[in-house]
Amino acid sequence: MSSVTTTLAVIVIVLIIAAAVVMAVGRYRRSRDLRRRFGPEYDRAVAEQPSRRAAERDLQGRERRHAGLQLKELExxxxxxxxxxxxxxxxxxxxxxxxxxxxxxxxxxxxxxxxxxxxxxxxxxxxxxxxxxxxxxxxxxxxxxxxxxxxxxxxxxxxxxxxxxxxxxxxxxxxxxxxxxxxxxxxx
Structure with missing residues (x-):
């Protein structure tokens, strides 16, 4: 294997690892933000759904639906x-x-x-x-x-x-x- 091929292989591996880290950090932040926003409801959703990912999709769906509501404060x-x-x-x-x-x-x-x-x-x-x-x-x-x-x-x-x-x-x-x-x- 030539040094160019080895270098390219190392670069590809580093990029794959970097992408995996970025995705993991993104998932962690999303989970953390949802946990903060929903508090005990986050834990309830996780317990009721087949997976954490499904629960988080459900909670994100709630956020999207909520964003479409025309809510107002009381006078x-x-x-x-x-x-x-x-x-x-x-x-x-x-x-x-x-x-x-x-x-x-x-x-x-x-x-x-x-x-x-x-x-x-x-x-x-x-x-x-x-x-x-x-x-x-x-x-x-x-x-x-x-x-x-x-x-x-x-x-x-x-x-x-x-x-x-x-x-x-x-x-x-x-x-x-x-x-x-x-x-x-x-x-x-």
């Missing part, structure tokens, strides 16, 4: 009105915890719609919310699950109180209320 008057409705829902919990839990679900859905999120299907709602509200999404899932138990008439008062607390956390995140909507009262 101060809207924020105030919703905060008052939330306080009424919480106060209603003392007398009628089942109804208050349904009201909380409806109020969260109403705020989502007002902000521009599609609200037809729960799974789609979760995917759309995951892009900007990943940290509070687990609360929404938990609240929704308890609300479904409530709809079957099988939820305990403590479960309903937990649901209201979970809804409150997402509600506060959606309306931009760092106080979280105030404490959930105990049932009568």
């Amino acid at each position: 101060p008057e809207q924020r105030q009105r919703y905060a008052e409705q939330w306080q009424q829902t919480q106060a209603h919990f003392v007398e009628q915890p089942e109804a208050a839990t349904r009201e909380a679900d409806e109020l969260v859905t109403l705020v989502m719609a007002e902000r521009g999120y599609p609200v037809g299907d729960f799974d789609t709602q979760v995917q759309d919310l995951s892009v900007e509200h990943a940290e509070t999404l687990g609360h929404y899932r938990d609240a929704h699950e308890i609300n479904q138990i409530n709809e079957r008439g099988q939820a305990s008062t403590e479960q309903l109180r937990q649901a209201l607390m979970h809804y409150r956390i997402l509600f506060a995140d959606l309306v931009g209320d760092p106080r979280g909507g105030g404490p959930v009262p105990r049932h009568g």
Whole structure:
């Protein structure tokens, strides 16, 4: 083998290694960025998908879909009105915890719609919310699950109180209320 051939072979090998390193670094950065953006939702997606790559494609798809939404922040008057409705829902919990839990679900859905999120299907709602509200999404899932138990008439008062607390956390995140909507009262 001539020195020119050897040199060319070494250059090709170095270029292949460099390309592999660049691709690996790119994948690492993409994974890191998705993990930062989606927080616990990243881990959930990885656990639910057949591979990390499939989960990351799913999360990137959520980002693309989210980018196409016409989302808006609430005006101060809207924020105030919703905060008052939330306080009424919480106060209603003392007398009628089942109804208050349904009201909380409806109020969260109403705020989502007002902000521009599609609200037809729960799974789609979760995917759309995951892009900007990943940290509070687990609360929404938990609240929704308890609300479904409530709809079957099988939820305990403590479960309903937990649901209201979970809804409150997402509600506060959606309306931009760092106080979280105030404490959930105990049932009568």
